Amino acid sequence: MGSNRVDVAVIGGGVHGCSTAYHLAKKGLKVALFERDYISSGGSGRSAAGLRYQFGTEVNCRLAQYNMEVIPRLQKELEYEADLEYDPAGYLWIAYSECQLDQLEKNVKLQQSLGSPTELLTPEGIHRVAPHLNLEGMLGASFCQLDGHVNPHTLCFAYADAAKRLGAAIHKKTSVTGIIMKNGRAAGVHTSQGDWEADSVVCCAGPWSVDVGRWVGLEVPIEPERHQILITEPVERMRHPMTLCLDDGSYWKQCPNGTFMFGWGNPEEAKDTSYESGWPFLEEVTTRVIAKMPILSGVRIVRQWTGPYDNTPDFQAIVGPTPVEGFYLDCGWSGHGLQFGPSVGRIMAEFVNGEKPFIDVHRFRFTRFEENDLFFEPACI
Ligand SMILES: Cc1cc2nc3c(=O)[nH]c(=O)nc-3n(C[C@H](O)[C@H](O)[C@H](O)COP(=O)(O)OP(=O)(O)OC[C@H]3O[C@@H](n4cnc5c(N)ncnc54)[C@H](O)[C@@H]3O)c2cc1C
Structure with a gap:
């Protein structure tokens, strides 16, 4: 010993x-x-593997600012041979109700007061940063162009x-x-x-x-909670930002290699750490995402997996x-x-x-x- x-x-x-x-x-x-x-x-x-300035409590905003400053230069700092794939494709949080929009406004106010480069968008603004979205029901969004993705x-x-x-x-x-x-x-x-x-x-x-x-x-x-994600085949680069819809919690983004990642938190999902995944998620998430981004209709799914949230x-x-x-x-x-x-x-x-x-x-x-x-x-x- x-x-x-x-x-x-x-x-x-x-x-x-x-x-x-x-x-x-x-x-x-x-x-x-x-x-x-x-x-x-x-x-x-x-x-x-989404990264963002956009949080709603001061401590998370301050920590997020540091994360967002460090990640783009991390490969060099750590002398790592492969690309960490930091991709500032932006991150959209979309409100479908006045209450959600109020919360996004509060978040952006806090973020901006701490110096984070986030903004509030009207539906026209959403169209400008994500032209392929079906705007139906969208009241507004918070957005930050420097938010994005890394290879986890x-x-x-x-x-x-x-x-x-x-x-x-x-x-x-x-x-x-x-x-x-x-x-x-x-x-x-x-x-x-x-x-x-x-x-x-x-x-x-x-x-x-x-x-x-x-x-x-x-x-x-x-309390653990299963969450599932899937990946499509690669399609032409659209510079489409990570998009998170507050009406149902569905989210999707285009990865640097052209594939799309779809996610959705099913409230019925098992509260455990099992890595098992299944058809109901695949059907639900594709239906939801394609309704909001019809251009992805017909894109094939390549793989799917499950991971645990560790909720407090x-x-x-x-x-x-x-x-x-x-x-x-x-x-x-x-x-x-x-x-x-x-x-x-x-x-x-x-x-x-x-x-x-x-x-x-x-x-x-x-x-x-x-x-x-x-x-x-x-x-x-
Ligand atoms: C579907 C999904 C989507 C997510 N999306 C995002 C996102 O977009 N952005 C974001 O920031 N976060 C996201 N998260 C959350 C993020 O993955 C986690 O918060 C984060 O990875 C936690 O990291 P960790 O190091 O604390 O834990 P983990 O990465 O879970 O690491 C814990 C490790 O401990 C090991 N371990 C456990 N017990 C033992 C033991 N007894 N002995 C030895 N080893 C042990 C496990 O094998 C595991 O590898 C997502 C999570 C899921 C599941």
């Missing part, structure tokens, strides 16, 4: 675990990351490889099976490949953080130290966490290293649930 000793053990090889490992290793800490499957095999690699796999691989170059050990196909506790504090991890002692343990295990939390006596309030009661993440000394949480991203890898990986490393986080994330604290201090993110689906 003596040789398996690190400063920090990180659980989970999604974007949050990989970014945290990178930022910790950059500070000179000895890090071991444990991923039970392959890097990006969880929610990160199954996401729609290469984003995770780039962080993991950079962490490795800085000395971190990346243990794939290695499950964490328990937490070593000493004198009431987290002191390492039990894994399928042996035990590792560590001064700190950071849990970035997405919806599986519930199990990890129980090992240290914490009830992490996360207020759809906001849980970030930072916990009542268990030496045990930190970065989870509960409730369907919008891929893009927060850059900012929050840095913040987790700052927490573990005893520094003040560069953006105040007190609102994300684990204890807010028992303190009844929830704060809802209005810009999520």
